Amino acid sequence: MRIEQFLISNAERQADKTALVMADQRFTYAQLNDLSDRLAATLADNGVQRNDRVLVFMDNCWEAVVSIFAILKAGAVFSPINASTKADKLAFIVADCEPAAILTLARLMPVVTEALGEQSDIFVASTQRPDGQCPPQAVSLAQCLMSEARKIEHGGIDIDLAMLIYTSGSTGRPKGVMMTHRNCDAAAASITTYLENTPDDIILNVLPLAFDYGLYQLLMSVRLGATLVLEKSFAFPQAIFERVRKERVTGLPLVPTMAAMIMQMRDLQPGFLHTLRYVTNTAAALPVSHIERLQALLPGVQLYSMYGLTECKRCTYLPPEQLGVRPDSVGIAIPNTEAFVIDDDGNRARPGEVGELIIRGPHVMQGYWRNDTETRRVLRPDPVSKLNPAERVLYTGDLFRADEEGFLYFVGRKDDIIKTRGEKVAPKEVEAVLHAHEAIAEAVVVGLPDPVLGQAISAFVVRSDPALSEKEVIRHCARHLEDFMVPKSIEFCLELPKTDTGKVSRRLAAELAEAKA
Structure with a gap:
């Protein structure tokens, strides 16, 4: 089944049921279906066709939900982009997938404008009323939602691409992961089976819709006919x-x-x-x-x-x-x-x-x-x-x-294994010991180049007790780990380095450590 059919079917079966709660706004299945029909018509009228890519450059908001289903109803492929993405990375994604349109928020328009440069062939719709700071082709998203709602006969089937979701880029440039409607439906069906989800479930999601874990809360909820409570963070x-x-x-x-x-x-x-x-x-x-x-x-x-x-x-x-x-x-x-x-x-x-x-x-x-x-x-x-x-x-x-x-x-990860003193160390084993200390809230372990050891084990630690010392952490590790697994250095920090999706990044931690060396 194609993903947009989840919404269409539930709008027919339970039109008045609450599908989405965002801040003080509530949307029924019928309302989401109507809004996405209107936006789909606008996209089609502006040249978006079957299998075209459309970027959804937004944070968690009702407009992002409407945009995703509108893109699918137009027969196109949605690509959710994290709202913290900077212009150079957005420009790379634009060059990589050549989108037919970008749907975004007012506060993100400067990033879109910088990323697009002189390009004027990409349709842009924003919650901001177009002004001199926007690309010349930009229109108001609110205006798009005033279009006449209609069904787009795109002829798509479930083995068409549904989404292009870019990896966080923890190693090099991000890669676009291609998922069909059938892929997405299979994943959602499997997860909701073991979670024993029902239409009566009310799911709260604070994770970015640009992060597949957050995105699937939406897809699973709409597939079930359940209710999603969406928060920004x-x-x-x-x-x-x-x-x-x-x-x-x-x-x-x-x-x-x-x-x-x-x-x-x-x-x-x-x-x-x-x-x-x-x-x-x-x-x-x-x-x-x-x-x-x-x-x-x-x-x-x-x-x-x-x-x-x-x-x-x-x-x-x-x-x-x-x-x-x-x-x-x-x-x-x-x-x-x-x-x-x-x-x-x-x-x-x-x-x-x-x-x-x-x-x-x-x-x-x-x-x-x-x-x-x-x-x-x-x-x-x-x-x-x-x-x-x-x-x-x-x-x-x-x-x-x-x-x-x-x-x-x-x-x-294969690439994460630390080779020190001729031994192989999995960072997770050291992190497990660190997390067992009652005064440690979070920890991440990396390997740093060392002329003697090959790689030296270094730990970044967030303390729950400010009195915790480096010596105490090393003593704790020495009590529970083999000698070659004990960190050589401990770096205390207020928070661990994270990717755009909020995931702790071992690569960023290593870069930070090397910069301080």
Whole structure:
């Protein structure tokens, strides 16, 4: 099924049900459907055709939601761009995917103007009334929404591209991940199955819609006919908690940085978010101490540890009942997916043996936009089953191990492994020990060039207790780690370096450390 059909069908079945809550505004399914019809007509009238790319350069707002479905209704491909993206990166994306249109916000128009330069063949619509600071072709988004609503007969099918989502660019220039309608539908169906979602769910999302974890909260909610409460950020947790209680939210997606913020709040009482049914976490594994604290604060709430990557959305999940048995595992393959570990020779790895994780399923991307070299590197024939010679599976580039019962454990990125004193160290192992210290809120570990050691282990640490010293951290590590795994240096900071999507960046931490050396 094509994604826009989710909205169209629910507008027919439950027109008056609340689909979206944003600040003090509420939109029914019928209203979202009508607004997106109007914008789709404007896009078509301005030359947007089937399979054209359209950038949605916005933060979390109702206009972004309307834009996404309008683009799909026009038969085009949406590409969500993080609102913090700077002009040079936006210019790269524009040159890479050659969009037919850009939909944006007033405050972001200067970035769009700088990125476009002299280009005048790209349709631009903004919440800002066009003025001398805008590209000459810019129009008002509000004016677009006044167009006559009509169905666009584009002839698209579900194997057409639905979205082009750019990776965060943690290594080099960002790559455009190509996902079809069928890919997106398969991922959303699988996730909502194991989360046991229903139309009665009310999901609160603070994660950027430009981040696939945040984007899928929208896609899954509309697919279900549920309600999405959209917030711009988690900067003020108490306000978010009040929103959860007021809207009777049942599902709350988290990332580790959000969990770390909750861990530092001392006035929270068990059951303070009593309407929640489930909490999810991905982007990186939660430290065991954070899991235990969340379980204490949210009794009766199902906590799902998950693992995924942009190239296939989601790979694994840990059934909540397994948290007490194997809290450091990211679980098993999501429904209708195969996830297995291979060794260096391409054979299935033995239990406990570290190797590369392979993903096989209908949600695996089509490849990277106009980047055949990188596509061939990560999409290759199935090395184990070899059932379909034409099929390509996803080589994640992540190191995993599986236990005797098949539960998977993230070890690290292949590129992240630190080679020190002739030994290989997975940063995650050191980070797990750091997170176990009660005075440490967050930590990230990197390897820095060293003439003697090859690489020296360096840790960036956010303290929850300002009295914590470097010596105490190193002593703590020495008590729990082998000598060669103990960090050589500790750098205290107020917050860890993060990507545009809010994910802790090991690359940025390493660059910062090298700059200070």
